[in-house]
Amino acid sequence: MKKITLLLFLATLSIMAQKTKKPNIILVLADDISAREFPIYKSDTWSSAMGNKNSQDPNLRASTPVLDKLAKEGMYVKTAWASVVCSPSRAMLMTGRYPHLHKWWGNKTIGQYTDEDGNLGTYPLFASSPLTIGHVAKKGGYASIWSGKSQMRNKNLQNFGFDEGVFTPGESAITEIGENPYSNFTLEQKKVNGKKELINLDSGKPLDFSYYASSSWYWKPHVMLMNHPSSKKQFEWWPNTKKSKKEYGVNTYGPDVELDFIFDFMERKAKEDKPFFVYHTTHLGHGAMNYLNPEQHKYKWIETPKITWKNGKYIKTKPNITGGKGVYDTHNSLSESGIHAHVNYLDYQMWLYLEKLKELNIDDNTIVIFCADNGSSKYGKNSPDSQKGTHVPFMLYGPGFNFTKKGEQDVLVNLSDILPTIADLVGFEFPKDYEINGKSLMPFLTTNKKTHRDWVYGYKDNLQIIRGTKVLKDGLDKWYDVREYPSDLISFPEVKDWENADKELIKERDYLNGILPRFNQFDEAQNGPLSEAHKKKIVKDKAKQKAKKLAKVAAKTQKQKIK
Structure with a gap:
């Protein structure tokens, strides 16, 4: 314990010596994208255009010159783990805790609790874990914005500690502020001739394929503002000004809107000379209903604006979509379908971030973290098999800081580590009796320490997934030898004959088995206080x-x- 405390002290001194100001922090969380989709991870296999099979087609390979730069000039982690699906991963990241504390075990198995009014409801993170990532930033003296997907059931978002919010919710109805009057890109459950049908409100036609009620977060998006200077209310639908209402339409792209609001926030805070924290939870990577081309529903990932990398910069083709009522012409102004197009667009947005930081002259005092919430849809998302669902990208870039680690780092990192890392950066110390399961990266980043943690953890409901440097136990209770990475990042040899297994594998298996009972509380402690x-x-x-x-x-x- 004394050694860890000393390392943390040295890490803090190192940062303070480099900067008199607190560093700005940008955390970008991609949605449903495995590490294998990023060329820097050197997988020989990635997702097909429809996601229904693996591919080695170079035409379906993402191109990420900017993220490659962040990874090589900053650092990237070979084995970073999340949970296997959205909600529990975001809960882990935002609280620095595992589900025995925050109770978000899976998308459909979030713990319940009796609220202060005596009602039964979903146990919110700010109740189970009052020191979430937004609260920690605020206590460290930071201005903060949360932009993108919330995945927090879109209720009481003002209680997560963020100063401002720009949410592109996928739910078809948000009762807190009423119906969105601007976008009809919605699938709504309706009764037609006594039968329930899912209707595309844009075309007025029922779907002839299976889907779920949702609203658009990509083209003609639903956008909800929280505490924005242009708004007179705490929550308000956007567009909310004469100019934005005039410009809004089918060519409005949700990820662009999210970033525009982030840049506006950064400009204001840079002008005020106040440190800021950006939590950018982009939808990019997540499949969606294609309102522009409903007949292409078999393609999981819909088109993005078309972009081109040329002479060290990106050129974007202005979207040119015409039509209405379910019939549209994109005039070849958009990308092709596929997860690679989403990864490419993320790379474009990361380039915009770097350009904006230079423009504001704060590039040498800003730390950028890039990661994802779980594995790719139809491959890893929801999968407890090996590390398909848990293996995600993780990059950290801070050109103005003298970090001791550059390029690929063959260490273990959990998404739970992000909150304590940010706590160290903003200068916040957790109370001694407040349990944090994550581990700050600062000692690893600022000293000659060669390892970060001994094991990483993932979960879904009562399934527990854990790995060390030598063995991995997945949610199906299969064990793998992970001492060497296979070319597809997943095909580790399974260990079946433990009687004749290497002693070092047996030793680590026993060590990991000793850790799991502490967190295995789904059956007896699934809920909060009732x-x-x-x-x-x-x-x-x-x-x-x-x-x-x-x-x-x-x-x-x-x-x-x-x-």
Whole structure:
């Protein structure tokens, strides 16, 4: 413990010696993108255009000159882990904790609690973990903005500690501020002739394929502002000014809107000479309903604006989309479909970030962190198999700081490590009785320390995934030898014969098995604090669900017997 405290002290001294001002921090979280999709990770396999199979087609390979620069001139982590799906990963990142504390076990298994008004509801992170990433930035004296996807059920977003917010929600209805009057790019569940149908409100037609109720976060996006200077309310739909209403339309692209608001915020804070924290939770990487081309629903990743890298800079083709009511012509102004197009557009946005930092003359006092929340859709997302769902990119870039690590780092990093790292950067110290499961990267980044942590952890519901430097246990209870990386970053040899396995593998397996019981609390502690009445209700509801499930299985079995 004394050694760790000394390293943290040295790390803090190192940063203070380099800068008299606190560093600005930009954290970009991509959505559903595995490490293998980024060329810097040197995988020989990536996602196909539709995501339904693996590909080695060079035409479907992303091109990322800017992220490559960040990774090589800054540093990137060979093995960074998240959870296997959105909500629990974001909970891990925002709290620095695992689900035995924050209770966000999976997208559909978020713990419940009895709120202060006696109502039963989803256990919010600000209740389970009052020192979230926004609160820590505020306590460190930072101005902060959260822009993009919230994945926090879009309720009480003002309680997460951020000064401002620009949210592009995918939910079809946000009751807090009423319906969006600007965009009809929405799929809504309606009753037609007594039957439930999913209607595309833009065309007025029901879908002839399976999908879910959602609103657009890409083209003609739904955008909600929080505490913005242009707004008279705490929450307000955008466009909200005469100019923005005139310019808004089908050519408006959600990721561009998110970044425009971020740059406006950065300009204001740079002018005020105040340190800022940007939490940019982009949708890029996430599949979506293609309102421009509904018939192309088999393509998971819809088109982005077309961009070209030439002579060290990006050139963007202005989107030229015409039409309406479900019939549109893009006039060849957009990219092709595929996750590689989304990764390319992320690279373009990272270039815009670097250009903006130079323009504001704060590039040497800003730290940029780039990562993702879980593996690619149809490949890793939701998968507990090996590290398909957990293996994500992680890059850190701070050209004005004399960090001791450059380029590829063969170490282990968890998304839970981001919060304590930011706490060190902003000068905030957690109370001694406040449990943090993440580990600050600052000692590793500022000293000659060769390793960062001994193990990384992932999860989904009651499935636990853990790996060290030698072995990995996945959520299917399979063990792998991970001493060497395979060319596709995933095909590790499975360890089946433990009696004849190497002693070093057995030793680490036993060590990791000793860690897991501490976090394995899904069955007995899935929820937050509950009233007695709500405890009984949850037990009763679970019994009903189980009975319903058994009845379905019995009915299916009976049908098979009749056949």
